[in-house]
Amino acid sequence: MAKHPDIELDTTAVFKSIIQMLDSLPDENTCRQHLEKLRWNGQPICPKCGSQRDNHYKLKQKGEFKGLYKCKDCRERFTVRVGTIFESSHIPLRKWFTAIYLFAAHKKGISSLQLHRDLNVTQKTAWFMLSRIRHSFANNVEFEFDEITQLDETYVGGKNKNRSKKKKVSNTQGRSLKTKVPVFGMLSGGLVYVKVVKNTRSKVLTPIIEAKIKKGTVVVTDGWNAYKRLNKSYIHHVIKHNEGIYKMGAYHTNGIEGFWSLLKRGTTGIYHAVSPKHLQRYCDEYAYRYNTRHMKDGERFNLSLVNSDERIKYKDLIASN
Incomplete structure (x- = not known):
């Protein structure tokens, strides 16, 4: 790629668009300088x-x-x-930067098929790049909820009625663990925390709740049985959805349910199918974008470069559980 020595790199820049980023970082040297500065x-x-x-x-x-x-x-x-996702990669930083900008800026993500066309790489390479980026976006920031916290659970998986006749599984409509994976979420103060779980029983959810929510905090849930004993450690408000009640004063679970809608629309519309093995990484991806939704795209891009430490190797990515 031709070099542009006449371009003076502003390494503190927050790019307003992907075009501005590509114009400001035209080659490997300028991309490296930007990464070093950050x-x-x-x-x-x-x-x-x-x-x-x-x-x-x-x-x-x-x-x-x-x-x-x-x-x-x-x-x-x-x-x-x-020590970053770029280590041991022969892919130019400019292509990595383009992938990260698109990945972070697109509200619902970008598929490997689309990225492979945009970057002129193989679909396998694009999938690996996205998987590395997604892995680095894992919600590993330690924080504790101490405000009103909404709790809810959902099940990710296709509807049985939409499957072909050969792939239909009897008695799986609804919350069946045969074809769906349970996901538990907490939302407070504009931040969401998402965890793939083996089931939604109290003995599974309670340790997660106690590890992330300060005791004495107000928690809001629906009427699911797993939440019944929360009043021992928290101020527990129950929204009885089965009775047609969806809000009681300032208390509701509309925020976390809105996040579930975003997650499911994204996985269905962009990725079409997500395996249980990789589901946690996709949940972390959507949580990351949700938690940084008030940032500009350029700010989120720079933050993504700073937080690109968690590198996963291909052999670990494709290894069986």
């Missing part, structure tokens, strides 16, 4: 010993510096890619 703030950090210096050795290749450093303390060689 992740290192001008001082390279050795991924092995953690040494942060602005004078680590810069190693040149054929007389040109391409981002390879040598740590002055442990003597390890490294680049800004090490």
Whole structure:
């Protein structure tokens, strides 16, 4: 790709569109500089010993510096890619950046088939890129809900009536675990936390609730039996949907149910089918976009680059559970 030495990179920029991002980062060098600024703030950090210096050795290749450093303390060689989803990848950073921008900006995500056409890579490569990005978006930020918290559960899986005759499974309409996977969610203060669970019984949900919600907090649920004992640790308000009641004053579960609608419309409309094995990553993807929904696309793009630490290898991605 032709270089543009006359372009001065503004590494603090928040891009207003993908076109502006591509114009501002036209080659590998400018993309690397942008990533270094975001992740290192001008001082390279050795991924092995953690040494942060602005004078680590810069190693040149054929007389040109391409981002390879040598740590002055442990003597390890490294680049800004090490320890990120870009490590050991032969895909140019510009294609990675394009994929991340599209993935983060599109409200319902982007399929591997669409991405492979947009980036001119194979569908297998596009799927792996998306899987790595999705894995790095995992909701691993530790926080505790201490405001009014909505709790709800849903079941992800196709409807039996929509299956072909050969694929129909008897007695599976509704909440059957034969063809559907239960997902539990909590929403408070504009943040959502989602967890794929094996079932929605009290002994499964209660430990998750107690780990994420401060005791004494107001919790709002529907009339599902698994929530009956929450009043021992929380101020519990029950919205009796089976009686046609959907709101009691300031208390309702409309927020978390709205998130379920977004999740299901996205997985059905964009991805069409999601295997139980990868469902948690898709839930984390939608939770990430929901929790950053007030950010501009360029801000979410930069945040995604900063939080690109969690790298999953292909062999682990396709390994059986």
